[in-house]
Amino acid sequence: MTLPNLSIADVQQKLRAKEVSPAEVLRALDARIAQVDPQIHGYLSRDLDAAMKCAESADVSLPLGGIPIAIKDVINVTGEPCTAASKILQGYRANYDATVIRKLRAAGAIPFGRCNLDEFAMGSSTENSAFGHTRNPWDTSRIPGGSSGGSAAVVAADEAFAALGSDTGGSIRQPAALCGIVGLKPTYGRVSRFGLIAFASSLDQIGPFTKTVRDSALVLNAIAGRDPQDSTSLDEPVPDHTALLGRDLKGLRLGMPREYFIDGIDPQVDAAVRAAVRHYESLGAEIVEVSLPNTEHAVGVYYIIATAEASANLARFDGVRYGHRAADATGLLDHYGRTRAEGFGPEVKRRIILGTYVLSSGYYDAFYLRAQKVRTLIRRDFSAAFEKVDALICPTSPEVAFKAGDRSDDPLKMYLADIFTIATNLAGIPGISIPCGFADVEGKKLPVGLQLLGKPFRESQLLQIAHAYEQATDWHKARPAME
Numbered sequence: 480m481t482l483p484n485l486s487i488a489d490v491q492q493k494l495r496a497k498e499v500s501p502a503e504v505l506r507a508l509d510a511r512i513a514q515v516d517p518q519i520h521g522y523l524s525r526d527l528d529a530a531m532k533c534a535e536s537a538d539v540s541l542p543l544g545g546i547p548i549a550i551k552d553v554i555n556v557t558g559e560p561c562t563a564a565s566k567i568l569q570g571y572r573a574n575y576d577a578t579v580i581r582k583l584r585a586a587g588a589i590p591f592g593r594c595n596l597d598e599f600a601m602g603s604s605t606e607n608s609a610f611g612h613t614r615n616p617w618d619t620s621r622i623p624g625g626s627s628g629g630s631a632a633v634v635a636a637d638e639a640f641a642a643l644g645s646d647t648g649g650s651i652r653q654p655a656a657l658c659g660i661v662g663l664k665p666t667y668g669r670v671s672r673f674g675l676i677a678f679a680s681s682l683d684q685i686g687p688f689t690k691t692v693r694d695s696a697l698v699l700n701a702i703a704g705r706d707p708q709d710s711t712s713l714d715e716p717v718p719d720h721t722a723l724l725g726r727d728l729k730g731l732r733l734g735m736p737r738e739y740f741i742d743g744i745d746p747q748v749d750a751a752v753r754a755a756v757r758h759y760e761s762l763g764a765e766i767v768e769v770s771l772p773n774t775e776h777a778v779g780v781y782y783i784i785a786t787a788e789a790s791a792n793l794a795r796f797d798g799v800r801y802g803h804r805a806a807d808a809t810g811l812l813d814h815y816g817r818t819r820a821e822g823f824g825p826e827v828k829r830r831i832i833l834g835t836y837v838l839s840s841g842y843y844d845a846f847y848l849r850a851q852k853v854r855t856l857i858r859r860d861f862s863a864a865f866e867k868v869d870a871l872i873c874p875t876s877p878e879v880a881f882k883a884g885d886r887s888d889d890p891l892k893m894y895l896a897d898i899f900t901i902a903t904n905l906a907g908i909p910g911i912s913i914p915c916g917f918a919d920v921e922g923k924k925l926p927v928g929l930q931l932l933g934k935p936f937r938e939s940q941l942l943q944i945a946h947a948y949e950q951a952t953d954w955h956k957a958r959p960a961m962e
């Protein structure tokens with residue numbers, strides 16, 4: 480075991496026992512990145528000097544004291560680039576900390592490294608980045624998932640102890656599943672989004688990627704809570720999310736949504752998830768079948784609402800205030816047109832066009848308004864299910880990591896990668912993906928993710944349920960073989 484292999488909880492013990500210093504931890508991590516990231520390309524940039532300054536004054540008695548944490552390149556950190564993996568933000572440097580960064584620093588953590596993603600978090604494979612693809616550490620010919628693929632891959636490859644990502648339709652849970660780690664999307668309103676580059680404001684949440692469930696709770700503790708600078712963050716009390724870890728599952732009811740166990744799922748994924756369900760039964764949980772009848776509409780509704788919101792959010796990238804600016808424009812409109820034509824990649828343009836269309840007069844009622852109504856039905860499905868059960872259990876993704884290039888020219892097929900994660904965001908509820916096995920594909924072991932969905936603001940219980948299974952199995956201990 481070398482330092483970068485450890486969990487946050489384990490590094491912390493060493494830091495507090497003064498076996499290592501924060502500077503040594505950082506240097507060991509930096510060496511690991513230098514060694515393996517050329518194969519993975521999980522990082523877009525990192526600033527060792529800035530991090531080292533923090534390490535020198537780190538207080539290891541704080542909850543995350545001296546722990547470096549990697550950040551998806553859509554979350555602002557003072558003085559660092561924040562590109563959203565888009566040419567349009569090339570050269571931009573943040574002049575403020577996002578609230579999550581301010582909170583991480585207050586907990587003693589050190590933001591270190593900027594993680595690759597699909598441009599503006601639009602995608603499921605990290606192939607939509609303008610700055611190169613990220614590879615899956617379990618098989619570098621495959622994608623790590625997306626959009627937070629860099630964040631997931633660097634944690635899986637022991638190039639980070641934890642990372643922050645954002646999840647609009649699955650972008651934390653799906654890459655966590657495909658990379659064999661823990662990914663948590665908190666309840667909408669649990670974590671401030673001030674300083675996150677907005678994709679779809681009614682869906683976006685920031686959350687952690689970690690190697691263990693306990694680490695997930697530790698990071699959530701640090702970043703959760705009401706923030707006056709984000710009016711959608713809610714004034715709910717923030718409990719200690721580690722408090723329920725270790726409690727048994729007797730008396731808890733887990734619902735298997737019928738619509739999430741369907742034909743078309745990779746048989747090895749289906750088998751691993753069903754085995755996990757049986758394991759939960761042996762741990763004392765009661766398994767109940769439930770139905771979320773409006774599930775089939777979720778992907779359609781999402782691609783109306785998310786694109787509509789994105790078309791408005793991305794209007795600010797006009798070449799006047801940030802990043803790329805087209806040369807030789809002949810007037811203001813020409814300047815906007817050229818800057819955006821040059822700066823945005825094809826998927827982002829597709830979404831802006833789609834979003835503008837569904838909001839345009841004459842179509843608004845037929846698409847956007849209708850989608851909002853169906854969204855309410857989807858939310859009600861979950862409320863009804865949660866009257867019968869404490870949490871839902873299902874696959875995170877219908878498949879394991881696919882080959883790079885396989886879907887690049889088929890956006891519809893790519894959109895279906897999030898079929899089991901998208902409804903969660905529409906309903907605003909929390910969800911977590913944890914490792915539950917491996918599929919054997921072409922002689923490689925590829926991770927399978929188990930998804931647990933919980934009641935709003937009951938992340939503690941979700942983490943308790945995830946932790947019980949994690950501790951009873953060894954899946955989270957497996958590591959990709961990397962030179």
Ligand code: GLN
Binds near residue numbers: 603
């Ligand atoms: N893959 C989905 C999309 O492309 C979700 C992305 C996300 O959660 N940011 O929109």
